[in-house]
Amino acid sequence: MIMPASLEMRLAEAAASGIRYTSETDAKGIACAWCTLARAEDLLPAAALLKAMDARLSTITVFQPKAPPAAAVAEGEEAPPAPTFLGGDVANDGSSYEIDYHFDLDGDTVTLVAHVPAGGAVDSLTPLFRGADWPEREMMEIYAVGVKDHPDPRRLFLDPGIEGAVLERLIPLSTLINSATTKGLWEKIMAQTGSPT
């Protein structure tokens, strides 16, 4: 409960390409602020500012925001360019990623929001916040998002033999357990062990 009134101004100074800042305080007096960065390159300076304010990195959320509905285009007119996040250079087309860095400021929450295209990368916060290590490793194995200069970019939960970005595609259970169908599994066992009789 120490979120300073000047936080928006200080974040705007740190993130040179621009921010969109909103904050709300709940009925119990707990504040929650959201700071969307126009460019992901501003992530490190914004995070460094929060570090200097003794913020703690709580966690990192990654997901693919759905594309907004396409605007109707009259016949003969040229389709407008694909929308981008906050006027930046990342297309808001359903394939890009939103990465939310949730920080704790003595009970209040500040979330830095960065956008990257599929296959893009963000700077690692691990050199600033040791606690970013595991969330960033998890981010790299689940989504098609890279992390630049991560000190230990090994797999966290998934085996290195599994293809990355697992949340990008459907993996049927039958494939996961290495048999196309139950019948396929039975036939595979029979082929190896012979007739049950």
Add this chain to the structure above:
Amino acid sequence: MSNFTIPVGPLHVALEEPMYFRVDVHGETVANVDIHAGHVHRGIEYLATKRNIFQNVVLTERICSLCSNSHPQAYSMAIEKIAGIVVPERAEYLRAIADEVKRVASHLFNVAILAHLVGFESLFMHVMEIRERMQDVKESLFGNRMDIGANTIGGVRYDIDAERIGYLEQQLAWIENALIEVVALYRSNGSILGRTRGIGVLSHADALECGTVGPVARASGIRYDVRVKAPYAAYDRLEVPVHTLPDGDVWSRAMVRLAEAQTAIDLIRQCVRDLPDGPTTATTERPSIPAGEAIAKCEAPRGELIYYVRVGESPKPERVKWRVPSFMNWDALRIMLRQAKIADIAIIVNSIDPCISCTER
């Protein structure tokens, strides 16, 4: 002395759940530890986006058994924030009661296991017997011993009348008396002190650096408790003392948990004393949840649990993300284990009260 690399886990008698530690030792002393996770990674965050908003109350309760109540509570709080649902005051107190009942049982389980690892089996069984009383309370109040199903979006799914309050107070009095004796034992017994004092030390600076939370942080002198720093449910109306200790060793973590178990009993009594009349849910109809996003936090037995929920136009959430306290505390374990003796590995690992199902989801 020779250098060896020894495996601990993933299946090990001292680990409640699977985790693999690759331990480099120099003689009897740990030189380095590498932690390999992923043995119970079930993809529940993905599953949460395939269930509707209301089904996820049930799903999140099944992420973990020991802090099962905290998950649906934080998830419901996030949804309530998105929908602007105001939880009735009685439900806020009932949520705090459920939270504290679970905290007593969870903390006692951990300190009981500590006694077991020390080889003090009679103490282990005695603490588990005390915990069993809280299990009976859960069974009597909620109908279940682990997944108590107390929370729903907009309030709670249980209520207590005078008869149940009488039973609860009777059990609390018994547990409170038994705990006084147990705390004195953990404070003075030579076997406990010899195996826990000065073992697995995490300094205040390291605890801050790792971003530790819960009893692990508080045993290293970090005065942070979500119930006080970011109060939810009825905690803004309760007196919640924050227990800290300066030494950051295995003993300090156990003593913080024991003190918190005692405090939890007092908090339940405060709730029962001040329990207002009124409804237990904001609405009897299923509430409409608009698009939006929100963050909610609560103090699970192991520390800060944070939920992020984003809802779009679909009845299924676009993203549900949570970070459990153990997730932050694993890293600190590498510091605690540095220069430790091989014989102390299990005791130190247990001292962070690790929850692997929670960590890996």
